[in-house]
Amino acid sequence: MSQRRGNGNIDDNDVICCRGSTMGRQECYNGLNKDNDDSGNSPILTKSIYWYFRQLDKKRASVREEALSGIVKVLVRQTGVHVVDFVENNFVTLVHYCFWCIRKSRVAKEMENAVYTIGLVAMITECVDTSHEVYLDVFSAVSNGLKSKVDIGKVLECLAIVTFFGAENSDETEKAMQLMWSFILSEPGSTMKKKHSPAVLPAAISAWTFLLTTLDGWRLSYKIWQGATSCFSNLLNNEDKSVCAAAHDALALISESNCVEKFSTEADDSKKLPVTITYNQKCQTHCETINGQKLKLSSWSQIIQMNYLRQFLGEDGFVNHMMKNENFHHIFEFSPETENSCSNMLYEPEREEVQVRYFHRPVPIQQDSSLLPSMSSENKQIVKRMTKSGNSSLSKARTMLLKKKRMVQDGENDLFAVDEE
Structure with missing residues (x-):
């Protein structure tokens, strides 16, 4: 079993914020609706x-x-990091409640949010054991x-x-x-024992295709997916446009995997499959702009992943993640760059020094060790020329x-100069 951090128990101390000040319930509730600090350091959030989280056990x-x-x-x-910490410290209690809600609740919105929350937990946690345990439970x-x-489409x-x-x-x-x-x-032996809403079929195809993007062709089983090409090809003419689009994406991904034989049978008509290749090739150099920064997608697999996650999170949520x-x-x-508002300013070092080294003949030491060596007049002249003279190396360096x-000071003033041409 994976490591479980935290038992999910919460006391009143968990509502202490802003350096120990106690925040009332209404203020804490409204904290989510305020403009939050995007730096990830908002204690109110x-x-x-x-x-x-404390309200989930209410009647x-x-x-x-x-x-x-x-x-x-x-x-x-x-x-921010505090959201990851919340998920990893309380995922056991949170996921347990979500499953209880899915099975027992009679409120459609509550059940839908419970299913959604489970997916978000697996998406946010950075602990491999946590995400794997959520997978096993679902x-x-x-x-x-x-x-x-x-x-069932949401499931x-x-x-x-x-x-x-x-x-x-x-x-x-x-x-x-x-x-x-x-x-x-919908064949004998299928777990699909009752009729579902029309939205289930495109949801199932999209989910299946989304997971196919994570598998290398050589890892796929030769026996499980034979006939998939024929199945999706037949769905291209479905009356539901969402079904056609989902089937088209699946066929495009199969053609990209370079292992069409694992999805086909000898009786399959594979003439429809190359139709997707032209569309597939157009996506090889696809670029997206995320918050002003470019994201290059080099394969159809990445495009499918991006579209699926964007649909799951919504546009704003996808950008934030x-x-x-x-x-x-x-x-x-993707490595987002941190904006630096002072990138165009000139900087002056806090401290800059000049050092000059010079060498002279060693001073003979007196035989009497009780006397300190004195500097000869010749050496004094050397020091004077090196330090006090206007032509000395030290003076030139200072200049x-x-x-x-x-020049640095003039450059700073030029930042505010007006071009009068």
Whole structure:
């Protein structure tokens, strides 16, 4: 079992902020709605998420729903290290409550936020054991037949996210993909025992494709996915445009994987597959702008990953995670630069010195050790020429240093000069 940090118990001391001052409940509640410090050092935001966390065990459903919505907002914003600490210190209690809510709650919004929160926990934590344990919990719940009124499309989306961030190897990833595949195929033996909303099929295809981006072609099984090419090709003419788009993305990714034979059978008509290659080639040099900084995507796999995570988080949430979430930096090889408002200013060193070394003949020491050696008149003249003379090296160095300081000062004044041409 993975390491568990913290038992999730919270007392009134958790609502102490601003250097020990006690913040009232209403002030702490409103803290989330204020303009937060993007530096990640906002104590109000830290305590707000703990305040919401304390409300999850209340009896009133409306209070729990509001608390869980507040937690979701904070996790989507992902504003600093304190959010990661909250997730890793309290994920056991938080995920346990979310599963209870999914199974027992009668409020649709509360169930949806619970599913969403589980995905965010796996996405935010930097602890591999934590993300893997979340994956195991979600996979077990879905594979055993999750009895809940929550939209199964949201459940599959959550499974895709926790697998993407928490699966330890390709076998675990393919097991999750097989669960999604059972919702794509309606055949005997499938776990799809009842009719689902039309949105489930495109959600299942998109989730399956999203996880396929994490697998190398040589790791894929030869037996599991045969016939996938034919299945997606047939869905290209589906009346639902979202199904067609999801099938098209899947075929484009299969063509990029260079292992089409693992997805096809001898009877498959593979003539439709090359249609996606032209579209695929156009995406080889795709660029995105994230908060003014360029992100280069070199493959269709990365584009699918970016689009799926953006859809899950929303545009603002995706940008925030791209800028501050270390997991996203690793996935997309993205290193956001820190803005420096003083980059155009001239700087003057605090201290600058000039040293001059000179050598002279050694002074003979008196035979009587009780007497200190004295400097001869010849050596005194040498020292005078080296230090006090206007033509000495030290004097010239001092003159150059003064000129340099004047040039720096003139440069600072030029910053505010007006061009009168």
